[in-house]
Amino acid sequence: MSAAPASPPPASDSPAPPRARSWVPFVVAATFFMENLDATIITAVLPQMAQSFGVAPARLSVGISAYLLALAVFIPISGWMADRYGPRRVFCSAIVIFTLASLLCGLCTTLTQFTVARLLQGLGGAMMVPVGRLVVLRQTEKKDLMGAIAILTWPGLAAPIIGPPVGALITETLSWHWIFFINIPLGIIALGVALKLIHGPGMGRRPLDVPGFVASSLGFSCLMFGLELASQSPLDPPLMAGMLIAGIALLAWSVRHMLRAAHPLIDLSVLRIPTFAVTARGGSLFRIAISTAPFLAPLLLQLGFGFSSVTTGWMLLALFAGNLAMKPGTSKAMKTFGFRGVLLGNGGLVLIGFAALAIISRDTPLALIAIILFIGGLTRSMQFTALNTIGFADVPPPQMSGASTLFSVMQQMNTGIGIAFGAMALRLGAVINGHEGNPTAADFRIAFIAVCCLCVLALIDCSRLSKDAGAQVIGQAKK
Numbered sequence: 001m002s003a004a005p006a007s008p009p010p011a012s013d014s015p016a017p018p019r020a021r022s023w024v025p026f027v028v029a030a031t032f033f034m035e036n037l038d039a040t041i042i043t044a045v046l047p048q049m050a051q052s053f054g055v056a057p058a059r060l061s062v063g064i065s066a067y068l069l070a071l072a073v074f075i076p077i078s079g080w081m082a083d084r085y086g087p088r089r090v091f092c093s094a095i096v097i098f099t100l101a102s103l104l105c106g107l108c109t110t111l112t113q114f115t116v117a118r119l120l121q122g123l124g125g126a127m128m129v130p131v132g133r134l135v136v137l138r139q140t141e142k143k144d145l146m147g148a149i150a151i152l153t154w155p156g157l158a159a160p161i162i163g164p165p166v167g168a169l170i171t172e173t174l175s176w177h178w179i180f181f182i183n184i185p186l187g188i189i190a191l192g193v194a195l196k197l198i199h200g201p202g203m204g205r206r207p208l209d210v211p212g213f214v215a216s217s218l219g220f221s222c223l224m225f226g227l228e229l230a231s232q233s234p235l236d237p238p239l240m241a242g243m244l245i246a247g248i249a250l251l252a253w254s255v256r257h258m259l260r261a262a263h264p265l266i267d268l269s270v271l272r273i274p275t276f277a278v279t280a281r282g283g284s285l286f287r288i289a290i291s292t293a294p295f296l297a298p299l300l301l302q303l304g305f306g307f308s309s310v311t312t313g314w315m316l317l318a319l320f321a322g323n324l325a326m327k328p329g330t331s332k333a334m335k336t337f338g339f340r341g342v343l344l345g346n347g348g349l350v351l352i353g354f355a356a357l358a359i360i361s362r363d364t365p366l367a368l369i370a371i372i373l374f375i376g377g378l379t380r381s382m383q384f385t386a387l388n389t390i391g392f393a394d395v396p397p398p399q400m401s402g403a404s405t406l407f408s409v410m411q412q413m414n415t416g417i418g419i420a421f422g423a424m425a426l427r428l429g430a431v432i433n434g435h436e437g438n439p440t441a442a443d444f445r446i447a448f449i450a451v452c453c454l455c456v457l458a459l460i461d462c463s464r465l466s467k468d469a470g471a472q473v474i475g476q477a478k479k
Contacts, residue, residue, distance in 0.1 A: 022144075023193075023197055024135060024136055024139055024140075024197050024198060025136050025140070025147075025148040025151040025152060026151060027190060027193050027194055027197060027198070028091075028132035028133065028135060028136050028152060029151045029152050029154060029155055030155075030186065030189075030190050031091075031094075031095060031098075031128050031129075031132055031190050031194075032128075032129060032132065032152060032155040033154075033155035033158070033159055034098065034183055034186055034187065034190075035098070035125040035128055035129055035155075036155045036158075036159030036163075037155075037159045037162075037163050037166070038067075038102070038121065038125070038179075038180070038183065039067060039068075039125075039159070039163075041159075041163040041166060041167035041179050042060075042063065042064060042167065042179070045167045045168065045170075045171045045176040045179060046060045048171050048175075048176045049063075049114075049176050052109075052176065053108075053109070053110060053111045053114065055111050059111060060111070062111065062115050063111075063114050063115055063118045064118075065225070065228060066115045066116075066118040066119045066122065067118045067119070067121060067122040067125070068122070068224050068228070068416070069119070069122065069221055069224065069225075070118070070119045070120075070121070070122025070123050070125070070126055071122050071125060071126045071412055072217065072220035072221045072223075072224045072412070073126070073217040073220070073221060074122070074123050074126035074127060074217075075126045075129075075130055075220075075405065075408050075409050075412060076212075076213060076216045076217060076220065076265055076266060076405065076409060077208075077213055077217075077265065078090070078126060078127050078129075078130040078131050078405055078408070079130065079131075079134070079265075079266060079267075079401040079402055079404060079405030080206070080208060080209070080213075080265060081127065081131070082130075082131045082134055082401055083205075083206060083401050084205055084206070084208075087131050087134050087135045087138070087198070088135070088194075088195075088198045088199060090127055090131045091127070091128065091131045091132055091135055091194060091198060092191055092194050092195055092198070093127070094124045094125075094126075094127035094128035094131060094132075095124070095128060095187055095190055095191045095194060096124075096187075096191060097120065097121075097123060097124035097127070098121055098124030098125055098128055098183070098187060099124075099183055099184055099186075099187025099188065099191070100120075101117055101118075101120040101121035101123075101124055102121060102180045102181070102183035102184060102187065103180070103181070103183075103184055104116075104117040104120065104121075105117040105118060105121060105180040106177040106178070106179075106180035106181045107177075129408055130404050130405050130407070130408035131404075133152060133404045133407070133408065134400060134401055134404040134405075135198055136148050136152060137392055137395075137400050137403075137404060138397065138400060139198075142393070142472050142473050143472075143473070145389060145392065145393065145473050146330070146331055146334060146385070146389045146473055147331060149385055149388045149389040149392070150330050150331070150385045150389075152388070153381070153384045153385045153388055154323065154324075154381075158320060158323055158324075162320055165313045165316075166179075167179050170182070206263045207263050208265075209257075209258070209261055209263055209264050209265035211257055211261075212254055212257050212258050212261060212264055212265035212266070213265050215250050215251075215253055215254040215257065216250070216251065216254040216258075216265060216266070218246075218250050219246075219247050219248075219249075219250030219251035219253075219254055220247070220251070220409070220413070221247070222243045222244070222246040222247030222250060223243070223244065223247030223248065223251065223413070223416075224247075224413075224416055225243045225247075226240050226241075226242075226243030226244035226246075226247055227244075227416045227417055227419070227420040228416070228420075229243060230244075230420040230423065230424055255268065264402075266402050266405050266406050266409070267399055267401070267402025267403075267406075268402070268406070269399065269402075270395060270399050270402055270403045270406060271406075273394050273395060273399075274394075274465070274466070274469070275339075275390050275391065275393050275394045275465070275469050275470055276391050276392070276394070276395060276403060278343075278387075278390065278391075278461060278462060278464065278465055278469075279387045279388070279390055279391030279407070280391075280406075280410060281461045282343075282457075282458040282459070282460070282461025282462045283387040283391065283410075283458070283462075284410055284413075284414050285454050285455075285457050285458035285461065286347065286350070286383055286387060286454075286455065286458040287384070287387070287410075287411065287414035287415070287418065288414050288417050288418045288421055288454060289350070289354070289418070289451050289454040289455050289458065290350065290380050290383065290384070290418070291414060291415045291417075291418025291419065291422075292418045292419070292421060292422035292425075292447075292451050293319070293354075293376065293380070295418070295419050295422040295423070296357075296422045296426070296444065296447055296448065296451075297315075297316065297319065297357065297373070298312050298316060299426075299439065299444070300357065300441070300444045301315055301369075303438055303439055304362075304439065304440060304441040304443075304444045305361075305362040305441065306362065311366070314370075315366070315369060315370055315373055316373070318370040318371070318373040318374040318377065319373040319374065319376055319377040319380075320377060321374055321377060322373065322374040322375060322376060322377020322378040322379075322380070322381065323377045323378075323380065323381045324377075324381075325374075325377070325378060326377070326378045326379075326381035326382050326385075329382075330381070330382060330385050330386075333346075333382065334386060334389075338467060338468070338469070338470075338471070339386055339389070339390045339393075339465065339469050339470040339473075340462070340463075340465040340466070340467055340469055341467075342382065342386045343383070343386050343387070343390070343462040343465065344459060344462055344463060346379055346382045346383050346386065347383060347455065347458060347459050347462060348459065349375070349379040350376075350379045350380065350383055350455055351452055351455040351456065351459070353372065353375060353376040353379055354376075354448050354451045354452050354455060355448070355449075355452050356372045356376075357372065357376075357444075357448045358444075358445045358448035358449050358452070359445075360372065361441060362441065388407075389470065389473060390465075390469060390470045390473075391403070391407060392404075392407075393469070393470035393472065393473045394470070421450075421451075421454070422447060422451070425446065425447035425450040425451065426439050426443055426444065426447045428446060428447070428450065429442065429443030429444065429445070429446035429447050430443050432446055433446070
């Protein structure tokens with residue numbers, strides 16, 4: 001991407017017609033879905049891939065770690081790349097890199113080759129997601145922001161749920177290689193449409209903040225690695241603690257540096273905007289809590305209740321159906337109750353949903369479990385959309401690049417922390433219940449209670465929002 005010419009062709013600077021711009025969120029959402037799907041679909045086919053490579057299944061974790069490492073390293077620089085070379089050029093280049101890396105992943109015959117291909121795929125994903133969001137934010141008027149964000153939110157909710165079963169189905173029907181090959185036609189279509197619809201130059205040629213880039217990349221890498229270790233069993237406490245401490249220390253230095261630098265890698269001044277600050281604080285707590293669901297819910301049904309993988313898959317489809325069903329009512333709810341009302345009221349329902357998962361047992365009727373998961377999907381979708389929209393409601397155009405990059409970093413970290421938090425809460429349940437080995441239903445009860453505590457803290461933070469927060473986005477006048 002750095003070899004691209006300094007000046008984009010005139011056509012790329014011409015704004016797209018309004019009707020064309022309305023399709024941009026769908027194009028970006030499609031690429032988000034590819035990225036999110038590839039981050040989760042691999043978990044269902046690790047045994048088959050390990051057999052193909054001639055290694056133990058546990059060693060395939062390096063492929064997952066390599067992808068997450070690339071995301072952690074390159075997401076922080078994505079905003080600078082978009083400002084320097086233009087979001088259109090960077091976004092389209094990212095699609096090309098991601099698609100070619102998917103082809104390479106499917107052609108790999110050794111674990112080493114696969115690890116390198118996953119690093120390249122992570123590079124494409126790291127640029128594709130935050131820059132794609134930036135494209136949508138810059139081309140969307142405030143009055144249309146809620147609908148656009150709702151479209152972008154769906155892939156992050158859907159992919160973790162449908163990724164594993166889709167991966168298993170593709171592997172049983174064809175082979176594991178095709179979980180990567182399916183990205184090729186999708187990538188080609190997305191690239192063609194993006195080139196046609198996305199326009200606009202960069203925002204300037206500010207110098208690269210090398211110290212900030214190096215420190216933040218190392219910090220996020222150490223933190224992600226530490227969180228990955230925290231979610232594994234058996235636990236390696238010294239290594240996990242060392243990685244987490246190193247990551248936190250490096251990130252703390254990065255924040256201090258970026259607050260003082262003339263041209264910081266990420267503009268942290270956006271945290272002074274109250275609505276963005278809420279999505280960074282309480283919003284992160286909610287995202288961490290909600291990110292535990294795709295990890296804890298399947299394990300509860302299979303290990304805690306002894307359900308088959310088929311039954312579990314059908315139950316999780318109820319969660320996915322709830323995510324989809326909420327979309328038509330999102331805008332109406334926010335216009336009726338406002339962002340603060342939705343975040344508090346719907347956030348309370350998210351809390352009740354996790355409490356219900358702590359109460360149910362093996363004898364609970366399957367229909368009732370499906371209803372609980374369906375309602376959980378509804379409330380998760382609403383909360384994500386509200387948090388993601390309010391975060392950008394008051395961000396001015398000059399700060400949008402930094403806001404998009406910082407939001408992507410937080411979202412990636414929240415997902416990693418959510419899985420680690422779920423694993424540690426489950427381990428805490430085993431300690432409290434005084435046993436080792438596979439978790440029991442009682443362990444899951446404690447884990448979900450811990451998740452409920454996170455939701456309470458998030459609600460307290462969201463209560464600080466003013467009643468008219470984000471009023472211009474939902475077409476209301478500030479009081």
